[in-house]
Amino acid sequence: MIYIKNVLLNEQRTNILIDGNRISAIGADVKQPAQATVIDGTNRVAFPTFANVHTHATMTLFRGFGDDHDLGDWLNNWIWPNERNLNPEIIYWGAKLAAVEMIKSGTTACADMYFFPTDVARAFEDCGIRAMVSNSYVSFNAEMAAGVRKSIEELEPTIEEWNKSHQLTQITINVHASNTVDDDSLRLASEFCARHNTLYHIHMNETQAEIDTCMERFGCRPYEHLEQLGIMEQCGSRLIGAHSLHLSDNEIAILAKYHANVVHNPNSNLKLASGHQFLYNELRDAGVNVTLGTDGCSSSNNLDMIEAAKVMSLLQKGWRKDPLALPATEVLKVATANGYKALRLDGGEIAVGKLADLMLVDLDNLAFVPNNNSISNLIYAAHGDAVNTVICNGAIVMQDRHVKGEEETIREARRVVNQLITIRP
Numbered sequence: 001m002i003y004i005k006n007v008l009l010n011e012q013r014t015n016i017l018i019d020g021n022r023i024s025a026i027g028a029d030v031k032q033p034a035q036a037t038v039i040d041g042t043n044r045v046a047f048p049t050f051a052n053v054h055t056h057a058t059m060t061l062f063r064g065f066g067d068d069h070d071l072g073d074w075l076n077n078w079i080w081p082n083e084r085n086l087n088p089e090i091i092y093w094g095a096k097l098a099a100v101e102m103i104k105s106g107t108t109a110c111a112d113m114y115f116f117p118t119d120v121a122r123a124f125e126d127c128g129i130r131a132m133v134s135n136s137y138v139s140f141n142a143e144m145a146a147g148v149r150k151s152i153e154e155l156e157p158t159i160e161e162w163n164k165s166h167q168l169t170q171i172t173i174n175v176h177a178s179n180t181v182d183d184d185s186l187r188l189a190s191e192f193c194a195r196h197n198t199l200y201h202i203h204m205n206e207t208q209a210e211i212d213t214c215m216e217r218f219g220c221r222p223y224e225h226l227e228q229l230g231i232m233e234q235c236g237s238r239l240i241g242a243h244s245l246h247l248s249d250n251e252i253a254i255l256a257k258y259h260a261n262v263v264h265n266p267n268s269n270l271k272l273a274s275g276h277q278f279l280y281n282e283l284r285d286a287g288v289n290v291t292l293g294t295d296g297c298s299s300s301n302n303l304d305m306i307e308a309a310k311v312m313s314l315l316q317k318g319w320r321k322d323p324l325a326l327p328a329t330e331v332l333k334v335a336t337a338n339g340y341k342a343l344r345l346d347g348g349e350i351a352v353g354k355l356a357d358l359m360l361v362d363l364d365n366l367a368f369v370p371n372n373n374s375i376s377n378l379i380y381a382a383h384g385d386a387v388n389t390v391i392c393n394g395a396i397v398m399q400d401r402h403v404k405g406e407e408e409t410i411r412e413a414r415r416v417v418n419q420l421i422t423i424r425p
């Protein structure tokens, strides 16, 4: 049991009791059980923790490598030649570096898209936070499509065994994007998703060029193409469409019809100049579950969901010329409860019965001085370093800003990056 005493929650002083992996009681009159671990919340404010619904954790090792180049140059000359060096050890320490950064900025759940999924999962489990992980499939030709088929077949026994025996991490299915994967592989992955009741995580509608290519090849837009392939219907609320930046009215209607989820990645979209007019109001009003992500550290350079939430809110206000657009309370819900919903986790809010995933933020951090409104301070003033304590699944994973094993993780990340990055253009 964990008893958080006298903490600020929704601008009121209260106590929070955690029993097992759930929040069991909240209230000023909730008494301290004799056997509980006690956290003094006097100088803290409690918030739900974030779900980073689209990221590439191990790419944290590429932070600052090849910035300010165009996408083709960056992929062909900087990233892909070095990714040939990836192995389970590099993947593990890269993912663990990401997990430590996530914890330090208040994130306890993510959807990851990369390679060696069980090694990524091990890294997150060792840090005590949640991750939905998978291989990322790409197929530009028949040989690569055959490789995708073989890899999905090989995943069959692993997913059954892993998902039954692990609580914090789950293996899902990821396909890179509708324009980088052939139709048969897209459908094969969708069948896999339905058969194993797992998430289907895919980059969608990220750039205008992707829309144009789809129009040329199929005479329709990317989500319309997925609908024609039967994938929207088959995956339904299991589908997570990362980016979903350039959408038509019909595509928004398709997303709503099948209860699909989208992930806005504002920092990545801005840095790669993909666009900035994310259709938040339109998606929300149609009933689509909108979530937030950072994307990988190659395109956002950090995994700080507080920063991503601020940028998302400011972008909506800016391009709509509307200061009332996406207020702090609403973007906090997008980054927490909506994300948890997309990942099919019963958390993302501090309420009795919910998963005990929450953070305590330091009221002495200058972003909270004065504390006229704690949600405003969190979204508009703070950075990840305001987070003092993080609890995930009823266990303390960071206290007083220290994450268990972080020194070793930093040391090992510095070591393996020399094995990963051997070609510097």
Ligand SMILES: [Zn+2]
Pocket (backbone or CB within 6 Å): 054, 055, 056, 203, 242, 295, 296
């Ligand atoms: Zn991505």
